[in-house]
Amino acid sequence: MSKVLMKGNEAIAEAxxxxxxxxxxxxxxxxxxxxAEYLSWRMTEVNGVFLQGESEVAVSYxxxxxxxxxxxxxxxxxxxxxxxxxxxxxxxxxAQLPAVFVNIMRGGPGLGGxxxxxxxxxQATRGVGHGDCRLLVMAPASVQEAAxxxxxxxxxxxxxxxxxxxxxxxxxxxxxEPVEFPDHLKSEPSNKDSWATNGIDxxxxxxxxxxxxxxxxxxxxxxxxxxxxxxxERMKAEEVRFEAYxxxxxxxxxxxxxxxxxxVCKTAINALKGQGVEVGLIRPQTLFPFPDVAIREAAAKPSxxxxxxxxxxxxxxxxxxxxxxxxxxxxEWYGKCGGEVPxxxxxxxxxKASV
Amino acid sequence: MAGHIDIKGIVVIVGNYGSGKTEVxxxxxxxxxxxxxxxxxxDLDLVNPYFRxxxxxxxxxxxxxxxxxxxxxxxxxxxxxxxxxxxxxIRNPGELAILDAGGDGVxxxxxxxxxxxxxxxxxxxQVFQVVNPFRPNTQTVAxxxxxxxxxxxxxxxxxxxxxxxxxLLSETTADHIxxxxxxxxxxxxxxxxxxxCITASxxxxxxxxxxxxxxPILTIRRQLxxxxxxxxxxxxxx
Numbered sequence: 301m302s303k304v305l306m307k308g309n310e311a312i313a314e315a316x317x318x319x320x321x322x323x324x325x326x327x328x329x330x331x332x333x334x335x336a337e338y339l340s341w342r343m344t345e346v347n348g349v350f351l352q353g354e355s356e357v358a359v360s361y362x363x364x365x366x367x368x369x370x371x372x373x374x375x376x377x378x379x380x381x382x383x384x385x386x387x388x389x390x391x392x393x394x395a396q397l398p399a400v401f402v403n404i405m406r407g408g409p410g411l412g413g414x415x416x417x418x419x420x421x422x423q424a425t426r427g428v429g430h431g432d433c434r435l436l437v438m439a440p441a442s443v444q445e446a447a448x449x450x451x452x453x454x455x456x457x458x459x460x461x462x463x464x465x466x467x468x469x470x471x472x473x474x475x476x477e478p479v480e481f482p483d484h485l486k487s488e489p490s491n492k493d494s495w496a497t498n499g500i501d502x503x504x505x506x507x508x509x510x511x512x513x514x515x516x517x518x519x520x521x522x523x524x525x526x527x528x529x530x531x532x533e534r535m536k537a538e539e540v541r542f543e544a545y546x547x548x549x550x551x552x553x554x555x556x557x558x559x560x561x562x563x564v565c566k567t568a569i570n571a572l573k574g575q576g577v578e579v580g581l582i583r584p585q586t587l588f589p590f591p592d593v594a595i596r597e598a599a600a601k602p603s604x605x606x607x608x609x610x611x612x613x614x615x616x617x618x619x620x621x622x623x624x625x626x627x628x629x630x631x632e633w634y635g636k637c638g639g640e641v642p643x644x645x646x647x648x649x650x651x652k653a654s655v
Numbered sequence: 656m657a658g659h660i661d662i663k664g665i666v667v668i669v670g671n672y673g674s675g676k677t678e679v680x681x682x683x684x685x686x687x688x689x690x691x692x693x694x695x696x697x698d699l700d701l702v703n704p705y706f707r708x709x710x711x712x713x714x715x716x717x718x719x720x721x722x723x724x725x726x727x728x729x730x731x732x733x734x735x736x737x738x739x740x741x742x743x744x745i746r747n748p749g750e751l752a753i754l755d756a757g758g759d760g761v762x763x764x765x766x767x768x769x770x771x772x773x774x775x776x777x778x779x780x781q782v783f784q785v786v787n788p789f790r791p792n793t794q795t796v797a798x799x800x801x802x803x804x805x806x807x808x809x810x811x812x813x814x815x816x817x818x819x820x821x822x823l824l825s826e827t828t829a830d831h832i833x834x835x836x837x838x839x840x841x842x843x844x845x846x847x848x849x850x851x852c853i854t855a856s857x858x859x860x861x862x863x864x865x866x867x868x869x870x871p872i873l874t875i876r877r878q879l880x881x882x883x884x885x886x887x888x889x890x891x892x893x
Contacts, residue, residue, distance in 0.1 A: 305789045330733045414733050474705035478823040563883040641882040
């Protein structure tokens with residue numbers, strides 16, 4: 301297929317279909333409603349299902365039901381809607397069911413505003429729901445990357461039998477860029493017999509599949525959560541993804557930034573290079589697991605004096621940057637919220653002030 | 656090149672989501688302003704929350720081009736706010752009033768609410784549908800005509816002409832523009848409606864002129880950009 305010009309929301313929708321996901325439940329909310337709008341006609345072309353729930357809470361349990369039946373399923377929402385889904389997300393983690401959640405973030409707290417934001421970082425990377433749960437969280441910086449990450453998300457959710465979240469700011473959903481898609485992938489989870497309540501008679505030799513998150517026996521719950529913890533540790537070992545930009549040579553400042561915010565940072569880095577100031581960038585592509593080692597190594601370069609965490613929030617990822625640096629380098633946060641996006645000029649001034 | 660763009664009275668810009676209506680409307684206003692036409696531009700996009708005409712209000716103000724917008728406190732809302740000033744603009748369009756509607760039939764529905772105003776005696780009304788053949792759903796003549804039907808049904812207006820806006824943003828080549836032009840000529844023939852112009856971003860205008868195409872070329876200086884890009888500098892057309 302040749303390139304087409306698509307909004308991020310449209311590309312996310314099409315990517316899910318290309319990944320073989322033919323089940324979509326959602327409730328509209330700005331700035332991600334184009335996903336639902338697109339799938340309202342596109343799902344009919346591929347004999348898929350799009351059902352609008354009466355609320356995001358209901359949607360999260362429609363996802364639970366479909367995942368429990370062993371089919372690929374996903375939903376999309378924006379910040380307040382994800383808060384409502386948090387209960388179902390926890391239940392999915394507890395029952396070890398795979399599904400994909402997309403959060404196209406808007407400003408908060410509360411109803412906030414409809415413009416781009418990265419203020420749900422803490423919510424996403426700390427599991428969204430209650431209990432000892434975690435999500436694998438991916439953060440795209442372009443429309444093409446959003447499409448690719450959606451297609452990666454389904455097999456990853458199935459590999460870990462755990463929800464995967466795509467965390468994009470409003471710009472990722474709303475901006476248009478050229479995008480191309482690969483051919484169809486396989487349409488069913490290859491390992492679904494390990495969890496799906498699909499009516500197969502397992503009485504001859506194997507244990508039947510139970511979809512549940514209730515463990516009244518404390519030892520059983522403790523063991524269950526140790527097993528979940530081992531899965532999250534395995535994610536840390538196997539799924540870290542990041543992009544390093546301008547980190548080959550020496551630099552005095554290292555920026556850590558993700559999503560579309562990182563593209564503003566790159567514009568600033570390129571301008572600074574023209575002025576003889578070198579700045580490195582680590583862009584986490586996975587927010588959980590976080591690229592601890594990459595950031596630590598990039599910050600440990602002898603020329604590096606300071607590390608800046610630049611976010612469209614009031615300072616959330618900065619905690620993870622500080623955690624992985626163990627105080628080796630001073631860490632500063634810079635950010636804006638509510639739809640205000642730090643400009644390249646502001647970042648240039650910030651870097652110059654810190655060298 | 657094949658002439659200038661000649662429009663007067665009320666000009667409504669419609670099209671599918673992401674066809675480039677707003678960028679076209681803004682650059683059309685700039686083009687006509689530079690040719691000495693008195694232009695006013697109204698933002699009627701009630702459905703799209705980002706990249707709306709209202710984002711260029713400062714540039715327009717600096718050039719003295721009047722914009723009709725929702726009240727300042729509601730500019731960033733995703734609420735269907737239609738300022739009564741739009742009705743006044745339609746009744747008294749002056750030399751040229753460009754109305755930028757929202758996408759698809761949903762976005763064009765607002766025009767139906769203004770239908771009475773459009774019926775004013777002596778009103779000169781032109782409705783142009785913007786097509787980018789590199790967007791989903793407007794890649795063939797049949798798809799474009801289907802989109803026209805949807806928009807006409809929702810807006811209670813008839814499309815009177817086409818604007819070809821073939822591009823893939825920074826990845827656009829002259830071949831894309833030629834391919835888009837060919838589709839637009841086929842669409843013009845199939846519909847019996849004229850092709851007002853095609854567009855080309857400033858760096859591709861010279862190449863596009865060299866193709867010797869039989870329609871005017873609207874230069875696009877991209878104004879609605881993400882925060883890591885700068886809007887194209889505005890200067891009067893040669």
